Amino acid sequence: MAITRGNLVVGQSGGPTAVINNSLVGVIQEAMAHPQIEGIYGMVHGIQGLLHEEMMDLRQETPATLETLRDTPASALGTVRYKVKDTDYERLLEVFIAYNVRYFFYIGGNDSMDTTNKIAQLALSKGYEMHAIGVPKTVDNDLAETDHCPGFGSAARFVATAIRDTGYDTLAMGDSSPVKFMEIMGRNAGWLTASTALAKETPDDPPHLIYLPERGISIEQIVSDVEEVYHRLGYCVVAVSEGAKDESGEDLGSGRGDVDAFGHILKGGVVEFLDQTIKDRLKLRTRYDKPGYLQRSFASLQSPIDREEAYQVGRLAVRAAAEGKTGQMVTILRQPSEVYHIEYGLAPLAQVANKEHVVPMEYINSHGNGVTEEFIRYARPLIGGPLKRYARLSKHLVAKRS
């Protein structure tokens, strides 16, 4: 047991999610149950706030505010993208000592876990008692040592819903715009893009093609994939990662000399490139959607499971610290069972820091244009229940009379 009385600091780092505040509330509410934890301080914009001693007193927040925060997207403390410099750590130790900070929690991704690990190691090396625990968070779902990451399930629910809805729209449009691209977040890890496959109820439902950054694909294959789907179904809906690569590992649409039929250099990202290429090559009307930051902030589609897990990892981080642990990240461990069942665990931050867990090849189909059943079994439970049911007409055609 950590019996040292002292103060707690908690911060949020990196890209927000639709459920990240659940982890914050979990930390606060659990901390209140531990008498050795005195002040509960929030870092304003993460580690940067700590360096500048900008912190808020979270004991001042009402229970009602904390409950409503669980519905609220984005990082209530403010977030930051700041790579901590070696010279910063001494300063951080000063701050910890000045404020008698004994409990440190950082809600974030790989970089944040690296920062938390270095803080834990620094405190140990200086003989300063400090319990530093990482709280996993990322819509990219790319943290090592955990089955999945809080934030991912809700983002996956959003992108699956979005591709399905835009798919119905595209089908309805017929030949007036039969090809639709949607650009999905995840520059290096295709977990979210792959999750659009959860929109499928039958094999011919959108998304018809899915391109992940893990598996480079030639523009020639994309053109022939779209052509094949369009000729078979009369429309084609494509989910493509913002970081999709060609066969040489270059970003698709990186603008390195890609020219359209008129010799214009193509600018913009991957969807603009694919959109223009299909227009030119297949002479089909194409459209694209770029939901952008809605993918990580659309709180109306929080996954109930994701929301609860995000809350629990916050609580458990505090419990681990209160038990005297440090230098660990809370993990989610899927249990072998028919129904979805998880246990929570801890992993040394050193095994998580700066690692990137990308989509394994067994989750990508042999053509590199879709996902496998194994992936579906993995991802399905995380979105927290089936999507809203839709209907299609049975289309009994009326006999022609003239």
Add this chain to the structure above:
Amino acid sequence: MAITRGNLVVGQSGGPTAVINNSLVGVIQEAMAHPQIEGIYGMVHGIQGLLHEEMMDLRQETPATLETLRDTPASALGTVRYKVKDTDYERLLEVFIAYNVRYFFYIGGNDSMDTTNKIAQLALSKGYEMHAIGVPKTVDNDLAETDHCPGFGSAARFVATAIRDTGYDTLAMGDSSPVKFMEIMGRNAGWLTASTALAKETPDDPPHLIYLPERGISIEQIVSDVEEVYHRLGYCVVAVSEGAKDESGEDLGSGRGDVDAFGHILKGGVVEFLDQTIKDRLKLRTRYDKPGYLQRSFASLQSPIDREEAYQVGRLAVRAAAEGKTGQMVTILRQPSEVYHIEYGLAPLAQVANKEHVVPMEYINSHGNGVTEEFIRYARPLIGGPLKRYARLSKHLVAKRS
């Protein structure tokens, strides 16, 4: 009373909406209550299906399918963008006679009302008894003679939610990306873009700036507007219509020689143009979202009021036809009252056809960068209840110790 026994055709035209199938179900269910209506046929891809005699027998659909269709976005019959040619009308009359079509319903916008009107006039001029009624539908909300258009309220609920969620995300990011643009549908009518203002709970909430196509604005003013908001609040969220114009009435970002700081010609639409301009001029990190077709197809955020009104205009169109009327469009008439109350009416299609009801100047603020309270009073009820409540921390800062 129209006593002529005969068949009914119904079609969906133009851009789909999140509730357009409610109008279709309204037509079908009401038609079943009128013995003089025999076949209930759906045009496959609108008027084009009629020209090619591609119709489905809607009496074959189960009640369960019809109920689930009310939750289903996009046009279940398939839609079309086809401007009917004068030479097509003779062919249409042939089809009406061949199929004994006496009841014609077209769910759509201005063009569709023009088509419906011409069909009604043609039948009259040929002495062929035909009851042709228009069913209003458009997320653009730009039909004349009606207080608002089915489809608008749900799209407005989506864009208000989207801008609020991305606004929380932008606030959380702080200076790592303090400026966010969202491009909103409505090339000529700014109703949807204006509706993002429904996300505001306080004057300083996002969206901070709103630019509509009805009111041209110089790029210089946009730059100074963004600069003012950023310096006052530390971030700035902008809702801009895809059809926003400059002071000379040209599309912003139309690419007519717009160059960035490096002399590159700027391509892409209005948000790409504004994004690059603010980066260059204010040296601020900017981001943009382009939710695109999600705005009209995101069924998870159907407005309950919009959904019900879309259903009723379908039912009432059939009732009007059964009463012997033709050449009319069903309208929604707001009643003067404290609480939202409407009546349904009819307007001659000739007064609706090809007209465009844009946002009136009294709904746009004097600077042309936001909306008035009058607009809020108009639009608020249409999204069907308040948005999900969110919380912010009260931010009691901890006293600095070093």
